[in-house]
Amino acid sequence: MTERIVVVGGGTGGTVLANRLADDLRPELERGEVEVRMVTDNPDHVYKPTFLYVPFGKKQVHEATRPVSDLLDRRVTIQIDEVVGVDTDGKSLSLADGGAVGYDHLVLATGANLVPEEVPGLKEGGHHFYGPEGAERLRDALADFTEGHLVLSVIGVPHMCPAAPVEFVLMADAWFRERGLRDQVDITYTYPIQRAHGIQTIADWASEEFEKRDIGLETFFNAETVDPDEQVLETMEGTELDYDLLVAIPPHGGSDLVTEAGLGEDGWVDVDRNTLEATAAEDVYAIGDVADVPTSKAGSVAHYEAGTVADRIASRVRGQVPTATYDGKTVCFIESGMDEATFVEFAYGDTPVVREPSKPLHWAKLGYNESYWLTARGLL
Amino acid sequence: MSESTITADVTIDSRGATCPGPLMDLIGKVKKVDTGTVIELQTSDRGSTTDVPEWIEKAGHELLDSVEHDDYWSLYVETR
Numbered sequence: 001m002t003e004r005i006v007v008v009g010g011g012t013g014g015t016v017l018a019n020r021l022a023d024d025l026r027p028e029l030e031r032g033e034v035e036v037r038m039v040t041d042n043p044d045h046v047y048k049p050t051f052l053y054v055p056f057g058k059k060q061v062h063e064a065t066r067p068v069s070d071l072l073d074r075r076v077t078i079q080i081d082e083v084v085g086v087d088t089d090g091k092s093l094s095l096a097d098g099g100a101v102g103y104d105h106l107v108l109a110t111g112a113n114l115v116p117e118e119v120p121g122l123k124e125g126g127h128h129f130y131g132p133e134g135a136e137r138l139r140d141a142l143a144d145f146t147e148g149h150l151v152l153s154v155i156g157v158p159h160m161c162p163a164a165p166v167e168f169v170l171m172a173d174a175w176f177r178e179r180g181l182r183d184q185v186d187i188t189y190t191y192p193i194q195r196a197h198g199i200q201t202i203a204d205w206a207s208e209e210f211e212k213r214d215i216g217l218e219t220f221f222n223a224e225t226v227d228p229d230e231q232v233l234e235t236m237e238g239t240e241l242d243y244d245l246l247v248a249i250p251p252h253g254g255s256d257l258v259t260e261a262g263l264g265e266d267g268w269v270d271v272d273r274n275t276l277e278a279t280a281a282e283d284v285y286a287i288g289d290v291a292d293v294p295t296s297k298a299g300s301v302a303h304y305e306a307g308t309v310a311d312r313i314a315s316r317v318r319g320q321v322p323t324a325t326y327d328g329k330t331v332c333f334i335e336s337g338m339d340e341a342t343f344v345e346f347a348y349g350d351t352p353v354v355r356e357p358s359k360p361l362h363w364a365k366l367g368y369n370e371s372y373w374l375t376a377r378g379l380l
Numbered sequence: 381m382s383e384s385t386i387t388a389d390v391t392i393d394s395r396g397a398t399c400p401g402p403l404m405d406l407i408g409k410v411k412k413v414d415t416g417t418v419i420e421l422q423t424s425d426r427g428s429t430t431d432v433p434e435w436i437e438k439a440g441h442e443l444l445d446s447v448e449h450d451d452y453w454s455l456y457v458e459t460r
Binding site: 194222 | 396397398399400401403404407408410411431434435438439440
């Protein structure tokens with residue numbers, strides 16, 4: 001009987017995992033003993049870090065997508081459909097088209113969703129760069145923005161790519177300077193807790209950079225409502241902030257599937273942080289943004305988690321004891337302007353060091369963005 | 381170890397999470413509950429025992445009690 005491995009989601013985690021499994025289990029796949037099936041509702045794979053560059057005219061949204069089928073090993077079965085239910089007792093998924101898919105090993109890699117509607121007025125009054133439409137709309141707004149108050153407000157925490165809000169304001173600062181408009185544009189960055197970032201060393205570095213570049217910093221700032229007509233943000237702390245152009249990091253949510261299946265609260269799968277196995281069900285794993293682990297919701301995390309889960313599932317299929325574990329490894333490049341960048345690397349419990357920004361690191365980030373497609377194929 | 385006589389309406393288990401996880405868990409919950417709700421925030425992160433009260437004061441809520449258990453703290457907050 002064929003052992004069925006089902007991966008839900010065609011983002012970074014799901015794609016790397018499916019390709020690693022196809023490689024690790026090549027003999028078993030060729031003998032028909034195993035099937036690796038990806039179920040995704042989007043025929044395109046989306047590389048979201050591209051969207052950070054779109055508002056500044058440095059990349060186009062089409063550069064962020066490629067067909068999933070071009071990236072997956074030919075041994076992986078692709079099913080374009082939406083999973084609408086997970087039955088962990090019956091080991092079965094129900095699909096939007098009415099069908100069902102059984103599994104022996106299930107990996108949820110469904111990502112995170114933007115839920116701007118949680119903050120009244122945000123959808124109407126705020127921009128974002130976390131998707132193609134938002135990034136293009138923001139590009140058009142920035143192109144016309146020659147004076148006034150630009151506010152970057154981090155509203156949703158946790159959110160995808162935790163460095164991106166800091167990068168955005170540092171890039172905006174450099175971009176307006178290049179265009180000779182910085183004197184007419186005030187920039188303010190807001191963050192929900194008492195410092196500029198969740199990670200202390202990044203917060204310290206960002207705060208210094210903000211001060212050097214005359215970027216305002218508001219902390220303990222949790223936007224509760226946005227008034228798009230008056231262009232005012234109101235916070236849970238009782239403060240108000242006027243803006244002319246609002247760029248927000250919207251609240252993020254996990255997947256209803258997860259909550260309904262009893263796999264975790266608020267849509268994030270409760271997992272063992274080292275094995276990535278769901279705590280509430282057997283033979284269920286979660287990787288990427290949907291997994292509730294104490295590190296960033298970043299592509300590098302999904303990538304490294306996928307390697308661990310591929311090893312663990314392949315061991316189980318072969319009847320071996322799985323020994324691979326994920327140690328929280330996270331790598332983030334951080335743009336510090338339009339032509340310099342730094343990066344951080346850390347694991348669970350580590351405090352990352354923020355290195356001196358440099359041009360070569362900026363080039364490395366741009367180079368990695370191009371070679372990402374090799375990562376998705378499981379090669380890098 | 382000590383106990384509190386306060387009964388919480390809602391309990392948030394943030395044990396195992398490091399800063400700012402517990403504070404963000406509390407902020408997220410405060411957004412969703414009614415005024416007057418008593419929330420127990422459980423945290424094993426020592427830094428959160430100072431960061432969280434700082435935010436509670438800033439946001440105008442009330443810290444009713446802070447109780448140290450064997451390996452975690454319970455912070456009781458009433459929303460205002």
